[in-house]
């Protein structure tokens with residue numbers, strides 16, 4: 327039997343080879359050498375060794391948090407649960423290592439090995455983007471589908487694909503991660519996401535599903551799950567207040583991520599839509615946790631399972647939106663407010679933000695991992711592939 331996944335794979339292969347008969351580049355997959363050729367879902371000992379080797383080749387220090395994660399997973403994968411005595415409190419380095427390893431509890435060796443390989447793979451992908459986005463220097467503006475500016479202690483990341491309702495391409499996901507990385511280190515107090523034109527964002531670009539690699543849809547789903555997890559992790563771990571300036575309708579992942587923002591200001595033209603049911607998908611962006619928490623389980627189910635679209639006023643009543651402004655004065659009022667916030671003492675702002683986020687951070691990471699695992703399966707389902715084919719064929723893309 328031919329599944330829709332095979333249909334879409336076949337179509338994608340046709341597109342990838344194009345009229346000239348030469349394969350187009352699939353950059354995010356080229357940056358994931360460890361997964362090419364690894365078809366089993368479980369990582370082997372060999373995969374682990376390859377990953378360890380890969381880490382040695384990294385040119386950039388990934389930071390202590392990542393190094394501790396890697397250390398812990400490696401120890402768990404090779405020696406099992408930590409049974410060493412707890413180091414002295416003042417022995418900071420060994421204590422941090424012990425804490426990280428012990429936190430893995432009785433995680434099976436095989437799972438730890440798998441997690442180690444996946445982590446290395448996703449970090450390798452992120453550190454080798456096909457064409458890095460320009461980090462925002464003061465006042466600088468990078469063109470393209472994502473515009474990053476930094477002015478008056480506000481770094482603004484703008485979806486800039488108005489002709490496609492600001493749908494997010496794979497490159498845009500990667501550029502957003504780079505922009506967040508840069509913003510976490512620049513002198514801005516606030517980081518803003520907004521959209522150019524009529525829409526805030528129409529969510530994931532549905533053609534992202536069509537560039538199928540040689541390993542087939544399974545490999546695509548697996549790679550996307552890793553990258554999506556890392557993308558959402560960037561929002562979970564972002565150290566400064568995140569503000570969404572929702573200038574118009576928002577769809578899919580651009581809505582779910584709002585649960586990880588600190589302020590969401592919306593024009594009264596904005597709507598909030600998560601059509602996961604019709605698309606054969608399941609929620610992402612930690613919304614399966616943040617939405618029920620903020621609006622109660624049944625309102626969250628209406629949105630996330632049944633795809634009910636909310637107006638800006640409704641979203642505000644549910645706690646998803648902080649405040650709604652008339653569209654005619656939206657930009658003026660919001661930016662005046664934000665500029666006033668940047669005058670607050672930056673260290674106090676940052677500290678308050680950290681104490682508010684720190685309590686739920688681990689939980690959010692766990693939710694993110696679970697949601698990406700579920701989506702990996704969904705992307706391969708006939709329900710999802712049929713929905714994507716329907717969307718693309720209605721718009722003459724097939």
Ligand SMILES: CCCCCCCCCCC/C=C/C(=O)SCCNC(=O)CCNC(=O)[C@H](O)C(C)(C)COP(=O)(O)OP(=O)(O)OC[C@H]1O[C@@H](n2cnc3c(N)ncnc32)[C@H](O)[C@@H]1OP(=O)(O)O
Pocket residue numbers: 354489490491493494496499500528529530531532533534550553554557577578579580601605607610717721
């Ligand atoms: C680090 C890398 C990570 C990679 C990970 C990849 C996978 C991550 C997946 C994460 C999970 C995300 C889930 C979602 O976001 S689900 C939601 C997806 N979005 C949608 O379903 C919306 C689809 N679009 C529409 O329904 C309509 O276009 C819309 C209501 C938004 C507007 O309708 P309208 O009639 O006003 O306008 P058009 O339909 O004519 O649209 C104008 C052009 O824009 C194109 N378009 C719009 N939205 C999208 C989209 N989401 N993807 C692709 N293209 C889109 C549309 O095709 C039109 O193009 P043309 O003018 O060329 O026809």
